[in-house]
Amino acid sequence: MSGSGDTPRILLVDDEQDLLDGLRRQLRREFDVVTAVGAANGLFTLGKGAPFEVIVSDFMMPGINGAQFLSAARKAAPSATRMLLTGHTNLADAAITVNQGGVFRMLLKPVDTETMIAALRDCVAQHRLVVAERELLEQTLRGSVQALTDVLSLVSPAAFGRGTRMRRVASAILDTIDVEDRWAMELAVQMSQLGVVSLPPTVADRLVTGAELSAAEQAMVDRMPEVAEQLISPIPRLGAVAEAIRYSRKGFDGSGAPQDGTSGERIPFGARLLRLVEDHDALLAEGVSATVAVATLRSFAGRYDPVLLEALAAVAAPAGGVRGVKMTELQVGMVLAAPVTSLSGVLLVSGGQEVSAGLLTRLRNFAELEDGVLEPVMVLDTSLDVSVPVRDAID
Numbered sequence: 001m002s003g004s005g006d007t008p009r010i011l012l013v014d015d016e017q018d019l020l021d022g023l024r025r026q027l028r029r030e031f032d033v034v035t036a037v038g039a040a041n042g043l044f045t046l047g048k049g050a051p052f053e054v055i056v057s058d059f060m061m062p063g064i065n066g067a068q069f070l071s072a073a074r075k076a077a078p079s080a081t082r083m084l085l086t087g088h089t090n091l092a093d094a095a096i097t098v099n100q101g102g103v104f105r106m107l108l109k110p111v112d113t114e115t116m117i118a119a120l121r122d123c124v125a126q127h128r129l130v131v132a133e134r135e136l137l138e139q140t141l142r143g144s145v146q147a148l149t150d151v152l153s154l155v156s157p158a159a160f161g162r163g164t165r166m167r168r169v170a171s172a173i174l175d176t177i178d179v180e181d182r183w184a185m186e187l188a189v190q191m192s193q194l195g196v197v198s199l200p201p202t203v204a205d206r207l208v209t210g211a212e213l214s215a216a217e218q219a220m221v222d223r224m225p226e227v228a229e230q231l232i233s234p235i236p237r238l239g240a241v242a243e244a245i246r247y248s249r250k251g252f253d254g255s256g257a258p259q260d261g262t263s264g265e266r267i268p269f270g271a272r273l274l275r276l277v278e279d280h281d282a283l284l285a286e287g288v289s290a291t292v293a294v295a296t297l298r299s300f301a302g303r304y305d306p307v308l309l310e311a312l313a314a315v316a317a318p319a320g321g322v323r324g325v326k327m328t329e330l331q332v333g334m335v336l337a338a339p340v341t342s343l344s345g346v347l348l349v350s351g352g353q354e355v356s357a358g359l360l361t362r363l364r365n366f367a368e369l370e371d372g373v374l375e376p377v378m379v380l381d382t383s384l385d386v387s388v389p390v391r392d393a394i395d
Contacts, residue, residue, distance in 0.1 A: 039064035059086035161353025195224025244270025253302035324376025
């Protein structure tokens with residue numbers, strides 16, 4: 001967080017070297033001071049060395065003024081607290097400067113040393129408060145997501161495996177498309193299966209295997225997105241994830257729930273992606289080939305985002321080989337290429353599931369029973385990383 005020990009690291013930007021040298025001498029006993037002459041040098045300095053806790057800029061600089069510099073610095077170093085020094089007293093201009101640059105303190109020149117130090121202390125305190133809150137939120141988000149994921153993997157390994165398969169396909173699609181908040185899209189796909197906890201076990205099993213459902217059973221399945229949304233909505237910063245799941249049964253042509261007139265690109269991107277990969281996985285569960293699955297999806301004109309559908313067609317072919325491993329060799333992160341059964345043929349885990357810590361423990365427990373686990377366990381030779389960069393949800 002700081003430059004040396006607990007000494008706050010401060011960046012001072014001005015177009016006058018003599019002024020910067022004077023400020024450094026005044027502040028160096030309490031702060032680790034770095035100076036830059038002009039806005040261009042200031043932006044360059046932001047990318048060097050340890051991060052800054054506070055960025056201080058003069059307003060009247062040639063070329064890029066202080067307001068413009070702090071606005072750019074806000075993007076380059078969003079967690080740094082920003083302070084502006086100015087002799088400009090027009091309140092309207094000052095308000096614009098504060099809003100555009102996200103300025104925490106603005107001091108009118110000339111500024112005495114005591115006032116300057118007091119303001120910098122406030123800026124440092126603000127920075128550390130923001131960082132502490134972000135770290136707490138990150139831990140809360142990561143813990144909440146992990147808890148829900150672990151519960152799903154234990155309550156319904158088949159549904160968890162389905163979510164993992166879908167997410168792997170979604171990740172491959174997203175590799176071909178430039179989209180913001182990719183983490184939210186992938187997380188929506190993975191967590192879309194949370195609604196299975198509301199289904200009776202028999203209905204959940206029929207859903208995973210692609211068996212025909214009765215009208216009552218289908219109604220339960222249709223409510224799954226609503227259940228998943230309710231579970232996710234209270235978690236901070238997962239609004240986009242919840243929205244994607246809410247609209248996940250919405251067709252690109254506007255058909256499906258919710259019936260609110262939304263269609264086309266007005267449907268959340270994550271929902272369009274989720275609808276496609278979910279229906280694709282359902283076809284594969286019925287035993288059709290990847291080629292037939294894509295052809296079937298194409299036959300439903302207007303139901304899917306055409307750009308995403310073509311991206312799916314390009315990445316649908318499976319990559320990598322398959323190999324067998326012993327139970328003692330099975331590791332977290334491996335992806336099951338085939339169902340895992342007991343020695344007597346009882347299904348323990350569906351194929352396509354990524355091995356989590358909870359699942360690995362569960363399989364090892366089964367292996368110690370009399371019926372045991374049939375070996376070797378078949379896994380994909382190349383497993384994709386499907387972890388979520390939680391910090392992206394915070395920044």
